[in-house]
Amino acid sequence: MSDKRPKVEFVDNPNPIAKKIRVEQGRDPKTLIQKADQAVRKLGGEFEEIFQQNVAEISKSMSELKKGGDGQSAALIEMRKTLHDLRGQAGTFGYPLVSHVGDSACKFIDHSETVSANEIEVLNMHVDALKAISAAKIKGDGGDVGKELMNGLRKVIVKYNAANST
Amino acid sequence: MKTYNFEAIRILVVEDNRFMRTILVNVLWGLDVREVAEAKNGIDAIEELRGGQVDLVVMDWEMDEMNGMELLKTIRSGKRNINPLLPVIVVSANTIARNIIQARDTGMTEFLAKPVSANAIYSRMAAIVENPRRFVRTESYFGPDRRRRYDSAYGGPKRRADDVEDDDRGAVGRA
Numbered sequence: 001m002s003d004k005r006p007k008v009e010f011v012d013n014p015n016p017i018a019k020k021i022r023v024e025q026g027r028d029p030k031t032l033i034q035k036a037d038q039a040v041r042k043l044g045g046e047f048e049e050i051f052q053q054n055v056a057e058i059s060k061s062m063s064e065l066k067k068g069g070d071g072q073s074a075a076l077i078e079m080r081k082t083l084h085d086l087r088g089q090a091g092t093f094g095y096p097l098v099s100h101v102g103d104s105a106c107k108f109i110d111h112s113e114t115v116s117a118n119e120i121e122v123l124n125m126h127v128d129a130l131k132a133i134s135a136a137k138i139k140g141d142g143g144d145v146g147k148e149l150m151n152g153l154r155k156v157i158v159k160y161n162a163a164n165s166t
Numbered sequence: 167m168k169t170y171n172f173e174a175i176r177i178l179v180v181e182d183n184r185f186m187r188t189i190l191v192n193v194l195w196g197l198d199v200r201e202v203a204e205a206k207n208g209i210d211a212i213e214e215l216r217g218g219q220v221d222l223v224v225m226d227w228e229m230d231e232m233n234g235m236e237l238l239k240t241i242r243s244g245k246r247n248i249n250p251l252l253p254v255i256v257v258s259a260n261t262i263a264r265n266i267i268q269a270r271d272t273g274m275t276e277f278l279a280k281p282v283s284a285n286a287i288y289s290r291m292a293a294i295v296e297n298p299r300r301f302v303r304t305e306s307y308f309g310p311d312r313r314r315r316y317d318s319a320y321g322g323p324k325r326r327a328d329d330v331e332d333d334d335r336g337a338v339g340r341a
Contacts, residue, residue, distance in 0.1 A: 008304050010311075015298035017221045017253060020174040027169040029288065036196025036284030040189055050185055084228065085183050088259035091281025092189060099259075099281055106260070 040092060047093040054086050055134045062127045065120055072115055079123070080109045086130075097142040097149070101129045104153050118160060125156050170292060176201040180211040180225040180237065181257070186280075190224060190257070193284050197291070208232025212240060215248045222294065224278075224287075227258035227269060234258075235272050242273040242308045250308065251301060253294045257282060273309025275299075 061082070064075035087102030105126040112119050129149050132138075138145060177199055181187040187204055194202045203220065205211035209232045214220065223241070227234035234256060244250035256269045259280035266277055276290040299310040 006304055008302065011251070011301035011303060013251060013298045013300045013310070015295075017175060018295045018298065020221060021295050022171045022174075024169040024171050029167045029169040032169060032197055033284045033288050035198075036193045036288070039192040039196035040284065043185075043189060043192060046185065046188075084259055085186065088183075088280035089186060089189065092283065096281075103259070107262070110262075 044093050047089060051086070051090065051095070051098070051134060054082050055130050057082050058086075058127055058130060062120075062124060065115065065123070076109065076115055080106060083109075083126075094139045095133070096140065097138060097146045098130065098133055100150060101126055101133070101153065104150075104157070108157060118163070122156050122160050125153060129153060167289075167292065168296075170295060172197055172199045172291065175199060175221040176203065176219055177222045177224060178203045178205060178211060178214050178220045180205045180208065180223065180229070180234070182206050182226060182229040182231075186226070189282065190287075193282065193287050194224075196284060197288060208234070208237035208240070211237055212246055212248070215241065215252075216246060218247070218249065220252065222291070223252055223254045225254060225256060227256050227265065228260060235268065238269070238272045238274060244308075255287075255290050255294075270312055271307065273307070275310050 058079055061075045061079035064071050065079070083102045083105045087099045087106060090096070090098035090102065105123060108119075108122055108126070129152075132149070133142070136145075140146070142149065172194075177194055179187055179190045179194070179202060181190060181204075184206075187206070191202050191204060203214050205214050207229050211223070211225070211232075215223070225234050225237060229237075238254060238256070240246060241248050241252055241254065242250050253275040254273070255276045255278055256274040257278045257280060258265060258269070261279045269277055276293055278286055278290050297314070299314065301309060302311050
């Protein structure tokens with residue numbers, strides 16, 4: 001009888017990195033982690049500048065999207081890239097609300113098959129939210145204002161989905 | 167949690183966004199990693215990896231020129247004189263399940279969601295040291311064993327479609 005089972009081979013992992021890393025007895029890892037957090041916090045000022053630039057770039061892409069025509073596709077790609085970078089960085093510097101808004105916008109773009117007035121309206125709400133957070137420098141989850149912003153975006157997306165479901 | 171000394175390892179950070187690269191490098195320096203190499207895409211990373219002096223790769227998944235998936239495939243292929251067993255931490259802001267499964271099925275070692283924190287990076291590095299997984303080669307996959315937990319005491323029926331892999335693992339374990 002022939003054995004039709006797929007061939008599977010297992011390779012032992014020599015894990016050479018473990019031989020180069022030693023355990024430091026008597027030292028709390030929190031100390032090391034706090035030191036690394038501190039090294040990142042030093043970049044906070046630069047992030048503030050990048051955040052402002054990103055919001056300006058996203059607003060510019062939004063204007064291109066509204067114009068329509070041949071430049072729309074490139075503007076959407078550019079906007080998604082900036083939003084993606086922003087969602088990946090903002091939370092590290094105390095702006096989780098920016099990460100949430102950016103994440104919502106990226107997911108909306110990823111799931112949208114067309115760019116019509118309806119999609120532009122939803123994206124525009126996200127851009128306005130980012131502008132508001134940037135202008136007011138809303139850190140953390142934004143408290144009640146942050147909740148209101150995110151609920152507003154969720155409602156707009158739910159409404160969009162309902163209108164676009166067959 | 168143990169405190170590890172990372173001074174002797176060399177890490178390659180692959181990230182197309184300059185500022186994000188700076189964040190990752192600063193975290194690693196803060197964790198006392200002395201040697202951190204940088205690459206802005208998969209193509210540059212391959213050049214760096216061919217030297218063979220890298221112990222761990224921390225890579226972004228979405229990159230313009232040669233993305234994370236292509237780079238990880240190249241690493242796991244063992245071609246271009248790159249160690250296919252290198253531990254790879256995939257970092258991504260895109261945390262939808264499809265993305266994570268794609269990275270897992272391409273052979274990542276650990277996944278790290280952005281925004282990153284020093285604690286999250288440290289815990290992924292500690293996991294690589296503490297829980298090394300053996301590698302699996304099938305017709306369609308080469309990479310760390312995707313099943314992180316294996317209960318050798320389980321003696322019940324095996325109903326999963328890929329349980330043949332499990333059977334083979336048992337056979338290898340007994341050998």
